[in-house]
Amino acid sequence: MFSGFFEWFGSLGIFSWRILKAAVTPPYEWRELIRQLDEIGSKSFPLVALAGSAIGVVISLEARYSLSRFGAKSLFPATLVYSVIQVMGPVITGLVVSGRVGAGIGAELASMRVTEQIDAIEASAINPYRFLAATRILACILMLPLLTLAADACGLLTGWLAQALVEPLSFHQFIESGFSGGTFNAFLPPTFKTAVFGLIIGLIACFQGMNTRGGAAGVGRAATNSVVLASLFLILADVVLVKFILVFFP
């Protein structure tokens, strides 16, 4: 079991090195990158917006109840803003994208592997690490922060709405109070840490997909493993990144 564990990480390391080498040397696959930005970014937007909206409402409901108990209702805007932007927005976006995009990439590449389409790409003198993997990983890295911003915006909007329906609170008041005293350090690092989530989702899904063996069962396994492993590593990475942000961007 231990040898399998180290073998997996060793293979992932070699795979990452090949992608890095392919990504930084020409020819660059701009057209495929733009296609993937659309596939991963634009098409994930509705799902991420919906998840962000739901989280905004949940935090709003919970925060109002808890803060009322302690007589700290005035802290509601700041609690909602910090909870959505620093904690829930990035993680929920990462997990939603991991489910949609991770499974999609894992299954697509695995299907291409078992039907020899990746071999056909290689036989056509096209580097599959550059064309298939680097473009998808880069698209994940670039789109995750933007999707997180979208999820945050939706979460803040629905959180405010949920509050405003119960007690009058103008949106202007809510934003001013919520962001007062906040610095860039409080909001930007948590948003941009999702680029690391994008790297994890793209890398794990491409690795699982391109190293698949064994027909339809292999494709199913690759899709499942992509989601499970990407989600797991994403949460573990969040632990490290939160500590990193607290130390370097206090």
Place this chain on the structure above:
Amino acid sequence: MNLATTYDSAMKQGRVQQDATVPAVAVEDLHKSFGSLRVLSGISLSVSRGETLAVLGRSGTGKSVLLRLIIGLVEPDSGSIHINGQDIAGLALDRMGEIRKKMGFLFQHAALYDSLTVAENVAFPLTHHRREMSKSERADWVGQLLAEVGLESGDLEKMPSDISGGMQKRVGLARALTLEPEILLLDEPTAGLDPISSGEINELILKLQRERQMASIVVTHDLHSARTIADRLALLSEGNVVIEGTFKDLQRSDIEFVKKFLELS
């Protein structure tokens, strides 16, 4: 002097491209195992320009693995593979890509890109390696290639899942020819096809061979197909060549395995 030494010497003297005696493909003492399963054990073969070699043998004797080794999709355990005199052992992926541009590969199940149309499948290598080509030039090129393999203009926008196995093989063949290869590798070109479609594919391969004078290696179970399209045949058993020669050489052979293979084919 072995083949590898001959080629290295030819390379040093800079006469590989001009020297017609250097085979287009030469493998020597090639070994390949997958775990404990030994697939190839010391196979040596060569093919010259304008020549077609058919590789025959029972299932699991390493015929397809041989093709995958030649195009560099699989690394050999030992032995050498020379393409136009150049040893491909240990070449980086991008360097190997330069050699692959001179080779066309038809996969056993065609391996068409299922998210692309027939025309896009054939144009795929062009969009990467002939970026200077305009859209209309590319479309003309693809149209000509597909016409050459017997497809009609109405088939161009179809998806691979909407065409028959025989048509998929034709599209795969057109894709293999897109970059005007000097070497053509065909993995079971007639497998799974009805006799009429098989005959048409054989005719097509012969026609292409006459017109383009490529060095071709055809892996097949189909003795009739091999006899029709190949100049020489090599029969594999247990990872090695049992006999190599013309069909008549095989017929004249006293080797029990060869007799049995011909009798049952």
